Amino acid sequence: TVLFFCLQINCCLGGNVLVFPVDGSHWVNMKVLIEGLHARGHNLTVIRPTSSWYITEKSHLYTTILVSDDVNTGDFFTRYLDILMDIQKGEVSPLQFLTIQLEFFYMISRAHQHTCDMVARIIEDKELIKRLLDEKYDLVLTDPAMAGGVVLAHYLKLPLVMNVRWITSGEGHFAVAPSPLSYIPVPGSGYSDRMTFIQRVKNMLFYSIILVQDRFVVGPHYKALCDKYFDEGCDIVTLIQSADIWLMRLDFVFDFPRPTMPNVIYMGGFQCKPSKPLPEDLEAFVQSAGEHGVIVMSLGTLVNGLPMYVAEEIAAVFAKLPQKVIWRHLGDSPSTLGNNTRLVTWMPQNDLLGHPQTKAFVAHGGTNGVQEAIYHGIPVLGIPLFFDQFDNLLRLQERGGALILELSKLSGHTFHETLQQVLHNPAYRSNMQRLSRLHRDQPTKPLDRALFWVEFVMRHKGAAHLRSESFRMPWYSYHSVDVLLVLLSMVLLLVLAAVAAVRYVCCGMCWKGKVKRE
Template structure:
């Protein structure tokens, strides 16, 4: 082995020297708080290790983004409203409505709550952005820093608008945009086989399902036109020559670092400046802390089940938690459950409650048999990476759609919150534990995901540095966005060709008519 390493060393050195590089650049980062920051921070750590200087714009009441950090230089914006409190109320109402059961009234109530929250969040950020722009000393400081690009999560629009105002190249760390899923604003998206987020549909739809898909797309259009667009109209009309809208600015982005891939996503049209980095945060498992490893090993041949609901939800409603704990208590496996609420009254001796767990390391542990999760993007991608089947309890946002993609591929099972009880949890766990097809399917997905010429994180860093080296990537953007809708679908061409065809037919008929009339007159004259 040592001799082989010595022989490969010169080749490795040559490959490193031949690899294109980018001197340390200045990157202005405008992230979205909450779980989105978890994704952004992972990318920032890698960029920092590559020698880049990072400046992060954060709010004074940020949930997760600290003001003091060795990773970046902060720019703190003063914000009075606390979106965390508002979001917490929304989550409680959302879960309560789901427990009431599936009905049109429940759907309308949840949609109303969601649109109200989204509208309030965008208006708050739009007002903050205007205050930022009007702070002349701050803006002069940003200009003097001579940033190479803006890196932003476009789930909220201020980073996109700031890049336009500063005239800087734009790189998006993206899956979601203000009006829904990112593909719908940048790539052809036929609704006949591309499901709209929230519709609960796959890429194989019946006629009725296609009707449903179009109706859900109407909700996205409404959200964009009446909830998102008006929030930023003041900024666009005052600070951007000729005005602007969020969608057109998104279409001007140089690179889309898209947090998904086609092992997970349904096949669909895409664009050359979309780079798929799904699973970029995934890494091989590290050893567990000694006490946790001891608990895991005590499970013996039965293995362990882990459960977490992500960073936004600390606990389920009490009655739901009791039902889940009761089901766990009857399982032969050991359970590790991230739970911050009241201790469930039905908790068994086999269940360990923790306030935090090393999720990646547990998913990569050979003793882990099933992952009980809410279906957040990070958790689903980590489950794919480590090959662990998922019992999903979707709560809100994209979680049902994420879990649906696993279920459609036979790698997971969805259990709606309304159906969660001790019996359904136990039956779901037994199905995933004892039917080998689930583990085989998720292992196959893991193998496909890992079989790439370049790791997703390396792709992400390469394209960020690519934009720096070339001061943008306009050659990867299509001109299709500048076409009016009738030109995009060639309706003007169709109308022209139909007009020409009709004129030709009319001319032919007129000539034929004249010829017939002349022939009749000739015959009549001869008869006379």
């Protein structure tokens, strides 16, 4: 009887959460939050596109709403990587570079267009909308990198919690918090928070490119969606800025210090956890490395692998090392592969990085991998491919925990030399272990902090008291341009009045002197 009543109480306290996720590595993060909320007794409904890579249709964690979608990037990222390498080596003409950049913008535009089309199909489906309204959700949890969930939350008039680092216009902080470009580097710039004058000029230009992309590539799709379904004028950036809570996938052990806002909750490394035992065959392989240890290599999910000629050189370097290597690699095996290297299509990355035998991590610099490396204190050899990866690795390199090897400089010789430094210079491991201690030294775990704030929004039907209303101000008011103009006008009037008074006095004296002489 007691157990029965306990279950009833749990059901009563459990919230009802509508989840609008983004696929790929973003889903890996979202699933961690879903698992945490499910463990606390909340009911979750996930909107799943039919073209999803990772989001399973059936799960004990959530109920699925299936929405038709036809997004297909094909092998674009693999081709884009090949051309990027040619660009960095100076083997691509300006016309070819312009062509691939236009194709890249087109692909980004098309992805957001598909997201808007999916939201439009949801809104147009009267039965589905009725179901969503009848469920009486407490909030919408979404990743605003693709902002369909933001629009849907506004349509359903529900509180909005965002699992965020990226939004439609770039890095999330630039939309929600003061972001002086004098010491806050724009993603893609490759700069730190200590910039020279020339770097600050370039940083401003990078920011201008992001604004242009948002205005002409991404923004029009959401503007059309808002104009169609909402009476009031709105734009996607304003809707994003009006979110109740921003669960930011960063912490300042990793990121450069910057201004922030009270509704930005930092949960960097929330997906990290103590390592679990490896599968028996993998554990046997790791233990066979002996005192030399293991190197883990993974370049993420967007590309199948490096071009074959590069993979051949890397495999040849690995073959000469005394360490064992576990390499996540898709496609054909390099012919130079050594007996000490094991290729896998999937690996328990967190468990491998937490294994005492792991000596180094060769990675592309995705946020998840970088934060797992910090959590476990493993030095990194970074090979950035695109997006934010160079900036992520730069932050580790600035703190002495990583070395970056750019694609344009990647060869068998440079890879071997850089890897030897990461393996045998104790400073890299020491610095990463220091970052690990700093990251872990928190009053609450990042995941617990994130779950608390999700439940806070459930309990209080939002968190408007933490949200600045500055986003409702026009730009000239936000930057006090109108106030400055008024003050400058007053000063100018006082100066003119003073000049006029002086001239009047001087002219009067001159007139009196002239009369006296006459």
